[in-house]
Amino acid sequence: ARSRYAERRPKSLAVHQRACEVMPGGNTRTVLYHGPFPLRLAHGEGAVATDADGHRYLNLLGEYTAGLFGHSHPVIRAAIDAALDGGVNLGGHNMFEAELARHVVARFTAIERVRFTNSGTEANLMAIATARAFTKRSKVLVFRGGYHGGLLYFGGGGIPINAPYDFIVAPYNDTDATARLIRENASDLACVLTEAMMGSGGCIPARPAFLAMLREETHAAGALLILDEVMTSRFGRSGAHGLLGLRPDLVTLGKWIGGGMSFGAFGGRAEIMAMYDPERPGSLPHAGTFNNNVLSMSAGIAALTQVFTPEIAEALHARGERLRERLNEVFRKADVALQASGQGSLMNIHGFRGPVSTPDDLAASDDRLKELVFLDLLERGFYLARRGFIALSLAVDDAATEQFLTALQDVVTERRHVLA
Ligand code: PMP
Numbered sequence: 286a287r288s289r290y291a292e293r294r295p296k297s298l299a300v301h302q303r304a305c306e307v308m309p310g311g312n313t314r315t316v317l318y319h320g321p322f323p324l325r326l327a328h329g330e331g332a333v334a335t336d337a338d339g340h341r342y343l344n345l346l347g348e349y350t351a352g353l354f355g356h357s358h359p360v361i362r363a364a365i366d367a368a369l370d371g372g373v374n375l376g377g378h379n380m381f382e383a384e385l386a387r388h389v390v391a392r393f394t395a396i397e398r399v400r401f402t403n404s405g406t407e408a409n410l411m412a413i414a415t416a417r418a419f420t421k422r423s424k425v426l427v428f429r430g431g432y433h434g435g436l437l438y439f440g441g442g443g444i445p446i447n448a449p450y451d452f453i454v455a456p457y458n459d460t461d462a463t464a465r466l467i468r469e470n471a472s473d474l475a476c477v478l479t480e481a482m483m484g485s486g487g488c489i490p491a492r493p494a495f496l497a498m499l500r501e502e503t504h505a506a507g508a509l510l511i512l513d514e515v516m517t518s519r520f521g522r523s524g525a526h527g528l529l530g531l532r533p534d535l536v537t538l539g540k541w542i543g544g545g546m547s548f549g550a551f552g553g554r555a556e557i558m559a560m561y562d563p564e565r566p567g568s569l570p571h572a573g574t575f576n577n578n579v580l581s582m583s584a585g586i587a588a589l590t591q592v593f594t595p596e597i598a599e600a601l602h603a604r605g606e607r608l609r610e611r612l613n614e615v616f617r618k619a620d621v622a623l624q625a626s627g628q629g630s631l632m633n634i635h636g637f638r639g640p641v642s643t644p645d646d647l648a649a650s651d652d653r654l655k656e657l658v659f660l661d662l663l664e665r666g667f668y669l670a671r672r673g674f675i676a677l678s679l680a681v682d683d684a685a686t687e688q689f690l691t692a693l694q695d696v697v698t699e700r701r702h703v704l705a
Pocket of ligand 1: 349403404405406407409432433434435480484485513514515516539540548549
């Protein structure tokens with residue numbers, strides 16, 4: 286499968302080789318690297334992306350959730366054009382940022398006040414810094430397998446280059462062990478940072494009782510609960526915390542909320558966020574040249590108000606649930622060692638059978654099976670993440686979904702001898 290991939294993509298290879306002359310590994314986003322050399326995408330329209338060699342793919346990766354609208358959605362594009370018409374890099378407060386903030390606050394129940402950043406990574410770094418300043422404590426509890434940005438990664442692979450905070454790494458979805466760690470560290474604990482569904486960690490939903498424990502125990506310890514909704518903010522009408530009726534102290538956002546432009550945000554309780562009010566004596570600084578850039582702000586307003594309304598969000602969530610059930614039906618009927626986990630429109634195909642309830646369960650997943658499925662699906666014109674991650678976009682319609690299921694069925698049938 287690897288040699289067929291390479292043979293059919295000479296232009297991707299040539300661009301990659303040129304890139305390697307000026308960028309380490311020809312790469313500026315580690316997650317996009319895969320062997321034998323990564324796909325070079327040249328063009329996108331709606332749900333379809335085209336590579337440098339002219340192959341067309343149904344884009345099921347959805348830019349790791351930021352591509353919620355498909356490529357170049359007309360409404361988003363019009364909003365970006367309108368911002369361009371008004372001039373970029375104004376270097377002052379502009380007409381967009383407060384409006385976007387109002388829509389964010391209206392949408393997400395736990396966000397009373399918000400500030401914008403350029404990425405989800407920055408949003409999480411800011412949220413941690415906020416919690417440390419607010420509580421005047423130092424420790425940060427996170428979960429093994431969690432990903433909150435390139436400087437906040439708690440998975441197994443690679444050498445960590447994390448921000449130098451005093452981290453406690455707990456087992457995700459293990460209610461008793463985590464409660465014990467929070468209690469043991471209660472007097473030094475600034476915050477717990479978690480996702481309601483571990484996204485990059487393999488689309489593993491948190492047990493509701495686990496999240497309820499985090500809320501109770503952080504409250505009792507006087508620590509803040511930070512919910513990273515960079516990926517999960519697309520769930521239901523009001524993100525994962527809205528679905529669950531959970532009230533974290535701080536929430537971080539990113540990805541689709543900037544309409545597909547660079548984006549991040551952190552927000553939450555007004556009392557905490559007030560530390561950034563420049564009028565307040567001893568206020569905290571939060572800087573960033575592009576925090577209020579007009580392209581992200583304008584595209585974000587269009588995204589929240591016109592394209593991904595709460596009703597559309599609920600409908601997409603339901604579509605995702607159905608797709609995941611059908612993927613698992615294909616795997617079950619063919620009796621192969623594959624399965625899909627996830628929630629709503631976010632899912633991950635894993636290379637083994639049996640339940641996925643914690644990141645530790647994924648140790649059993651066979652990475653070679655995932656690579657085979659990835660390369661076989663590419664050959665048939667379907668693009669998902671090398672690691673098996675799928676983030677449905679609004680551009681993927683029912684007909685495209687059926688084609689994907691048929692292709693997957695074909696892959697599973699053809700490769701049954703290795704996948705079984
Ligand atoms: N948090 C989560 C849960 C994420 O999935 C990501 C990105 N995959 C981030 C934070 C980091 O966001 P960004 O890539 O915009 O820095």
